[in-house]
Amino acid sequence: MSSPPLWYRRLGLLVTAGVVLAALVSGVLTVRFAEASGGAGVSEQTLTYCTEGGSRLHMNLFMPTGRKLPLPAVLQVHGGGWVSGHPMHFLADSPILAGLVRNGIAVASVGYRLAPGARWPAQIRDVECAMRSLRAHAALLGIDPTRIGAWGDSAGGQLVSLLGTAPQSYRYRDEPYAGEPVRPRAVVDEFGPVELSAPVWGRALQRYIRATFGVEAGTPAPVLEAASPLQHVAPGDPPFLILQGTADRLVPFSQSVDFAAALRADRVPVRLVLVSGGGHGLLTPGERPSPRWLDSLVVRYLVHELAPGTPAAPGSRARR
Numbered sequence: 349m350s351s352p353p354l355w356y357r358r359l360g361l362l363v364t365a366g367v368v369l370a371a372l373v374s375g376v377l378t379v380r381f382a383e384a385s386g387g388a389g390v391s392e393q394t395l396t397y398c399t400e401g402g403s404r405l406h407m408n409l410f411m412p413t414g415r416k417l418p419l420p421a422v423l424q425v426h427g428g429g430w431v432s433g434h435p436m437h438f439l440a441d442s443p444i445l446a447g448l449v450r451n452g453i454a455v456a457s458v459g460y461r462l463a464p465g466a467r468w469p470a471q472i473r474d475v476e477c478a479m480r481s482l483r484a485h486a487a488l489l490g491i492d493p494t495r496i497g498a499w500g501d502s503a504g505g506q507l508v509s510l511l512g513t514a515p516q517s518y519r520y521r522d523e524p525y526a527g528e529p530v531r532p533r534a535v536v537d538e539f540g541p542v543e544l545s546a547p548v549w550g551r552a553l554q555r556y557i558r559a560t561f562g563v564e565a566g567t568p569a570p571v572l573e574a575a576s577p578l579q580h581v582a583p584g585d586p587p588f589l590i591l592q593g594t595a596d597r598l599v600p601f602s603q604s605v606d607f608a609a610a611l612r613a614d615r616v617p618v619r620l621v622l623v624s625g626g627g628h629g630l631l632t633p634g635e636r637p638s639p640r641w642l643d644s645l646v647v648r649y650l651v652h653e654l655a656p657g658t659p660a661a662p663g664s665r666a667r668r
């Protein structure tokens with residue numbers, strides 16, 4: 349069987365799944381990651397972070413070895429239109445993962461319940477639970493709970509952006525580790541949809557939104573407005589790095605432009621990088637800046653924002 353296109357893997361549309369596949373992916377990942385990281389020491393373990401709806405939810409935690417603890421960490425959330433994807437399937441080829449570990453940053457790649465089997469808000473509920481679990485077990489894991497960032501692509505970008513913007517009233521009060529905050533120290537959003545009620549979606553996103561949220565895309569439905577990070581931007585949100593292709597046919601680049609403008613209007617630190625000719629996945633031949641430069645930027649950004657001396661954003665709502 350031929351390999352899927354790179355953009356397909358970055359999007360998170362992994363068709364095959366299951367326990368056997370997860371074990372195989374984990375084994376391959378360990379070998380290929382060791383090669384990509386230039387020999388940087390890393391330990392990898394699969395952890396159950398929460399149990400929801402009778403399902404045990406897992407994250408794969410990559411910890412740099414030989415480093416002084418506690419370490420900063422990044423919660424990585426995969427894409428796939430909320431309906432597909434696996435927390436580890438593209439990380440074997442990820443220069444970002446290798447770069448973060450080389451720089452002493454732990455990475456927790458999160459699996460979450462998928463639609464249509466699990467309707468919204470299962471997806472954000474799971475990602476929030478993963479963040480709270482990381483903080484609740486930070487001392488045991490060797491992680492600094494005050495220096496945890498979030499990074500996601502496509503639907504994962506929407507989820508991590510919602511972590512960074514949604515107010516306390518959006519949270520659930522009966523969740524495990526309810527006393528732990530969910531707000532990241534910094535957010536990297538790669539081409540995530542951020543205004544779901546906007547009438548801009550093509551057929552693919554319309555299907556994904558209908559399957560996930562149970563309503564038609566591009567309508568002023570309360571569930572779509574509540575799930576849209578753009579609707580929740582406020583002063584004190586954490587800093588954002590937003591990457592978006594100008595030729596994205598799945599998530600219009602206007603989504604990221606409007607999101608960055610809203611963040612700037614509320615004095616939230618934000619850097620928007622529009623990739624000329626970049627499609628969904630940001631791996632289009634000839635796009636500028638190049639995929640290699642973008643990967644390096646994400647690593648540099650997170651290293652800087654999670655550094656010990658980097659202050660939280662003024663008026664930070666990280667303890668919400």
